[in-house]
Every structure is written in C-alpha cells, then in structure tokens.
Amino acid sequence: MTLFAWPDTQTVKGQPLAQRPIDVICLGRAGVDLYAREDHASFTEVSGFEKFVGGSPANIAAALRKLDVAAGFIGAVSDDGLGRYVSDYLNSIGVDTRGLETIDNGVRTSLAVTEMSADSPEVVIYRNNAADLGLHPRDISAEYIADSKILLISGTALCASPSREATLLAMQYARDHGTLIALDMDYRAYSWESPEAAAVYYHLATRLSDVVIGNQEEFAVLESMGINTSDDASIAEHYLQEPTRLLIIKKGHEGSHVYYPGGDFEKGIFPVIAQKPFGAGDAFAGSLLYGILNDLSLQDSVILGSAAAAINVSRRTCSEAMPTKAELESFLQSHNQHFPTPISGDENAG
Secondary structure: OOOOOOOOOEEEOOHHHHOOOOOOOEOOOOOEEEEEEOOOOOOOOOEEEEEEEOOOHHHEEEOOOHOOOOOEEEEEEEHHHHHHHHHHHHHHHHEEEEEEEEEEOOOOEOOOEEEEEOOOOOOEEOOOEEEEHHOOOHHHHHHHHHEEEEEEEEEEHOOOOOHHHHHHHHHHHHHOOEEEEEEOOOOOOOHHOOHHHHHHHHHHHHHOOOEEEEEHHHHHHHHHHHEEEEEEEOOOOHHHHOOOOOEEEOOHHOOOEEEEOOEEEEOOOOOOOOOOOOOHHHHHHHHHHHHHHOOOHHHHHHHHHHHHHEEEHOOOOOHHHHHHHHHHHHHHHOOOOOOOOOOOOOOOOO
16 A cells, blocks of 8 residues: 555545645755866866755755646745745746745845765855745745645754744644645754754654654754664654654665555665765655655655666756656666556555
C-alpha cells in the first residue's frame, strides 16, 4: 500500500483532497545564488559570477514544477531588485506566489556566493536581517493552506521570530485542514542562536509532521533534548510516532535509510561525476513528493528522489538543474531501470 493517498471520496471539511488545486506549498527562504563562472577556481581567481534563484524551499518548488506538480510558496523577500528577481523567477516557472510577501523595512533577500567544485567549495552566506525571517503570522492564510495537499516546511524558517511563529501557525492550519506536512530539517547552524534552541523547535515541528527528512548531522542536533541519535534505529524509535508516518535519514554517499510503520529499507545512490556538493537534497525532496502525490511505492519514490539528486549534482546550478520527468526516465533507463508507475492499494509499502 501507499502511506498517503488522495481518493476523491476522502474529504476534509467537505473538500475532496484529490481536488485541491495546489499539490505542494513550500514554506521558507527564497534567495539568490551567485555561482563562480570558472570551475575549481578560488574566489581570488574567478572572473565573475552567474545569478540564480536559490534557497532550499525555492529549489524544491522549482523541482516540483519541472515535474508538472502544482506548487505554491509561502515566504518573504525584500522590496528591491533581488527580491523582485526571486519573485519574477518563481512566477515565470508557474509557482503560485500568493503567499510570497514583499517586505520594505530594510531587510534583505538572502545571498549565497559559491565557488564551483565538487570538493568542499567555499560558500559565503549573507543572511544578516534576512527577509525570509520577517514572515509574520498575519501573512499566513488558512484558506491558502487548505487549498493544498502537502505543506513542505524548511526547518530554517523556525530559527527566529516572527518566521518561527508564522511557520508553526502554518503547520497548525495544515493539521486543521488535513494537509499533509513534510518537514525538511534543513539545519543551518549559523542561523540559530544555539544548538539547544534548534533542538527545541525541531522537536516541536516533528510532532506536527507526517513526513520528516533529515541527515544524520541534523538529527544529532536533537541530542540536547536527551534523545539518542547515535544510530538510525534509535532516531526512528523516537520520531516514527503519530502523526509521523515516514522518516527518511539521508546518509550522503551511503544513500538513505527509510522508516515507515511496520518496516524500513535502505537505498543507495546513483554514482555520477559531481560538479557541486549541494542541491541533491532539494532534488531528492521534490521527486519524493512527486512520488507520494502519484501513489508510487515508497521504494520507487526514494529511487526517483535518488535519481533526481544524482542528475542535479552533475549539473552546475540548483534550481535550474532540476530534472524533468523525461530526463528522469532517460537517466533511469541508462541504469537499467524504468520510470515507476502507481501501485495498487493491496501492495505493501516496500
């Protein structure tokens, strides 16, 4: 069986889930990435940079649109050229931006400047007075969230007020309206006042989430809560509890470990020649959500996510490098696999 389904007969407050107009709303930061023009060159050597939209939730929204998934966005950008660039890009790829606020009180859209190398490139992040963290509870629309099947939360949105309260309110609205919540932990140490504070709010967020995705280092932050995160089984024992029905522990080159009620499995990666070490997780999340929306088995959804991650890291950018369905199909065929199809209700989750 699939863990999540959208039958026409299932309604919440009189609204059929399958008929909701937005498949996934992504909540969190949308910023600008500047990529060095030359590969394997330090900042002192590069001749210039190329500009793209970035930020994990924005990248996931781009991944979903490449797969023709109806995507929306909740977040905030600055009232300047960079903010307009982000907003225009999301609109241009078909993202519903009714939830994207523009703030004019001196905040700035986040900026990431990076070298281009697969081996530990230097990345400089500018997030002082970040616009996305200015998202306010008054900006959150219960009706907008009720129009969606899935709310994808970036954990970074929990790192400071008022974005923290806005995010928790959005999650509560999702629970009230039967919208599935997927939490991408997306831990960035520089955004938090302390690991202990991060642990508290990640713990709260996991207790509201149907799907939790994180890597081993992100789950390790929760140790200050007295939670054993020394191995995958211990993490699953603590966090695979209602309402969480799917827990994915990403393990880098080792692939991922997937837990669901009644079982677990591990999936490896597709080896490729990487151009950069980032973007894989966002590509993985986008294709995983595609699989959930289209009633693919968990195994197939994770395989699709792994294929998308491999394609993305083999390209230069993040948001613009997300694969289409045709590209995923071709990639899987080159690895002697077929693009997955929906499973019937009597098959098991694996």
